[in-house]
Amino acid sequence: KGHKYMTVVVDHDRGRVVWMHQGHGEKVFDLFFETLTEAQRASIRVITGDGARWIDECAxxxxxxxxxxxxxxxxxxxxxxxxxxxxxxxxxxxRKKG
Structure with a gap:
Protein backbone atom coordinates (compact mmCIF):
# COMPACT_ATOMS: atom_id res chain seq x y z
CA LYS A 1 0.00 0.00 0.00
CA GLY A 2 2.93 2.33 0.46
CA HIS A 3 1.81 3.26 3.97
CA LYS A 4 4.13 3.71 6.92
CA TYR A 5 2.59 2.37 10.10
CA MET A 6 3.09 3.31 13.73
CA THR A 7 1.68 1.23 16.56
CA VAL A 8 0.44 3.48 19.36
CA VAL A 9 -0.71 2.25 22.77
CA VAL A 10 -2.89 4.72 24.66
CA ASP A 11 -4.04 4.78 28.27
CA HIS A 12 -7.66 5.75 27.66
CA ASP A 13 -8.29 6.54 31.34
CA ARG A 14 -5.52 9.14 31.42
CA GLY A 15 -5.73 10.14 27.76
CA ARG A 16 -2.03 9.73 27.05
CA VAL A 17 0.27 7.72 24.87
CA VAL A 18 2.20 5.11 26.86
CA TRP A 19 4.12 3.36 24.06
CA MET A 20 4.86 3.79 20.35
CA HIS A 21 6.78 1.67 17.87
CA GLN A 22 7.35 1.87 14.15
CA GLY A 23 5.43 -0.74 12.17
CA HIS A 24 2.39 -2.80 13.01
CA GLY A 25 1.35 -6.37 13.45
CA GLU A 26 1.49 -9.09 16.03
CA LYS A 27 5.27 -8.99 16.50
CA VAL A 28 5.20 -5.25 17.23
CA PHE A 29 2.25 -5.67 19.62
CA ASP A 30 4.13 -8.48 21.38
CA LEU A 31 7.06 -6.08 21.94
CA PHE A 32 4.77 -3.84 23.98
CA PHE A 33 3.42 -6.65 26.14
CA GLU A 34 6.93 -7.99 26.74
CA THR A 35 7.83 -4.67 28.42
CA LEU A 36 5.09 -5.17 31.03
CA THR A 37 5.11 -7.21 34.19
CA GLU A 38 2.48 -9.88 34.69
CA ALA A 39 0.70 -7.59 37.17
CA GLN A 40 0.66 -4.73 34.66
CA ARG A 41 -0.78 -6.99 31.96
CA ALA A 42 -3.41 -8.25 34.41
CA SER A 43 -4.47 -4.66 35.11
CA ILE A 44 -5.38 -4.00 31.46
CA ARG A 45 -9.18 -4.03 31.24
CA VAL A 46 -9.83 -3.00 27.63
CA ILE A 47 -7.94 -3.40 24.35
CA THR A 48 -9.16 -1.37 21.37
CA GLY A 49 -8.15 -1.59 17.74
CA ASP A 50 -9.39 -2.47 14.30
CA GLY A 51 -10.95 -5.82 13.45
CA ALA A 52 -7.71 -7.65 12.69
CA ARG A 53 -7.82 -11.22 13.97
CA TRP A 54 -4.19 -11.02 15.11
CA ILE A 55 -5.17 -8.31 17.62
CA ASP A 56 -7.77 -10.67 19.11
CA GLU A 57 -5.24 -13.50 19.33
CA CYS A 58 -2.50 -11.31 20.79
CA ALA A 59 -4.85 -9.65 23.28
CA ARG A 95 -31.31 5.96 -13.09
CA LYS A 96 -32.44 2.70 -14.71
CA LYS A 97 -36.05 3.51 -13.90
CA GLY A 98 -35.64 7.03 -15.28
Whole structure:
Protein backbone atom coordinates (compact mmCIF):
# COMPACT_ATOMS: atom_id res chain seq x y z
CA LYS A 1 0.00 0.00 0.00
CA GLY A 2 2.93 2.33 0.46
CA HIS A 3 1.81 3.26 3.97
CA LYS A 4 4.13 3.71 6.92
CA TYR A 5 2.59 2.37 10.10
CA MET A 6 3.09 3.31 13.73
CA THR A 7 1.68 1.23 16.56
CA VAL A 8 0.44 3.48 19.36
CA VAL A 9 -0.71 2.25 22.77
CA VAL A 10 -2.89 4.72 24.66
CA ASP A 11 -4.04 4.78 28.27
CA HIS A 12 -7.66 5.75 27.66
CA ASP A 13 -8.29 6.54 31.34
CA ARG A 14 -5.52 9.14 31.42
CA GLY A 15 -5.73 10.14 27.76
CA ARG A 16 -2.03 9.73 27.05
CA VAL A 17 0.27 7.72 24.87
CA VAL A 18 2.20 5.11 26.86
CA TRP A 19 4.12 3.36 24.06
CA MET A 20 4.86 3.79 20.35
CA HIS A 21 6.78 1.67 17.87
CA GLN A 22 7.35 1.87 14.15
CA GLY A 23 5.43 -0.74 12.17
CA HIS A 24 2.39 -2.80 13.01
CA GLY A 25 1.35 -6.37 13.45
CA GLU A 26 1.49 -9.09 16.03
CA LYS A 27 5.27 -8.99 16.50
CA VAL A 28 5.20 -5.25 17.23
CA PHE A 29 2.25 -5.67 19.62
CA ASP A 30 4.13 -8.48 21.38
CA LEU A 31 7.06 -6.08 21.94
CA PHE A 32 4.77 -3.84 23.98
CA PHE A 33 3.42 -6.65 26.14
CA GLU A 34 6.93 -7.99 26.74
CA THR A 35 7.83 -4.67 28.42
CA LEU A 36 5.09 -5.17 31.03
CA THR A 37 5.11 -7.21 34.19
CA GLU A 38 2.48 -9.88 34.69
CA ALA A 39 0.70 -7.59 37.17
CA GLN A 40 0.66 -4.73 34.66
CA ARG A 41 -0.78 -6.99 31.96
CA ALA A 42 -3.41 -8.25 34.41
CA SER A 43 -4.47 -4.66 35.11
CA ILE A 44 -5.38 -4.00 31.46
CA ARG A 45 -9.18 -4.03 31.24
CA VAL A 46 -9.83 -3.00 27.63
CA ILE A 47 -7.94 -3.40 24.35
CA THR A 48 -9.16 -1.37 21.37
CA GLY A 49 -8.15 -1.59 17.74
CA ASP A 50 -9.39 -2.47 14.30
CA GLY A 51 -10.95 -5.82 13.45
CA ALA A 52 -7.71 -7.65 12.69
CA ARG A 53 -7.82 -11.22 13.97
CA TRP A 54 -4.19 -11.02 15.11
CA ILE A 55 -5.17 -8.31 17.62
CA ASP A 56 -7.77 -10.67 19.11
CA GLU A 57 -5.24 -13.50 19.33
CA CYS A 58 -2.50 -11.31 20.79
CA ALA A 59 -4.85 -9.65 23.28
CA UNK A 60 -6.15 -13.01 24.48
CA UNK A 61 -2.65 -14.46 24.81
CA UNK A 62 -1.27 -11.53 26.86
CA UNK A 63 -4.40 -10.23 28.64
CA UNK A 64 -7.04 -12.96 28.60
CA UNK A 65 -9.33 -11.06 30.99
CA UNK A 66 -9.30 -7.81 28.97
CA UNK A 67 -12.35 -6.88 26.94
CA UNK A 68 -11.66 -6.47 23.21
CA UNK A 69 -13.42 -3.48 21.64
CA UNK A 70 -13.39 -2.21 18.08
CA UNK A 71 -12.24 1.40 17.85
CA UNK A 72 -14.66 4.11 16.77
CA UNK A 73 -12.58 5.25 13.82
CA UNK A 74 -12.85 1.91 12.06
CA UNK A 75 -16.52 1.42 12.93
CA UNK A 76 -17.38 4.79 11.37
CA UNK A 77 -15.19 4.03 8.35
CA UNK A 78 -16.85 0.64 7.75
CA UNK A 79 -20.34 2.10 8.21
CA UNK A 80 -19.55 4.93 5.78
CA UNK A 81 -18.24 2.47 3.19
CA UNK A 82 -21.38 0.33 3.54
CA UNK A 83 -23.64 3.37 3.24
CA UNK A 84 -21.77 4.51 0.12
CA UNK A 85 -22.40 1.11 -1.48
CA UNK A 86 -26.12 1.30 -0.67
CA UNK A 87 -26.34 4.86 -2.01
CA UNK A 88 -24.52 3.91 -5.21
CA UNK A 89 -26.81 0.92 -5.77
CA UNK A 90 -29.92 3.05 -5.12
CA UNK A 91 -28.67 5.74 -7.51
CA UNK A 92 -28.02 3.20 -10.26
CA UNK A 93 -31.45 1.66 -9.75
CA UNK A 94 -33.14 5.07 -9.87
CA ARG A 95 -31.31 5.96 -13.09
CA LYS A 96 -32.44 2.70 -14.71
CA LYS A 97 -36.05 3.51 -13.90
CA GLY A 98 -35.64 7.03 -15.28
Missing amino acids: FRWCPMAERILDGFHIVSWATDALDKVRTAAWREA
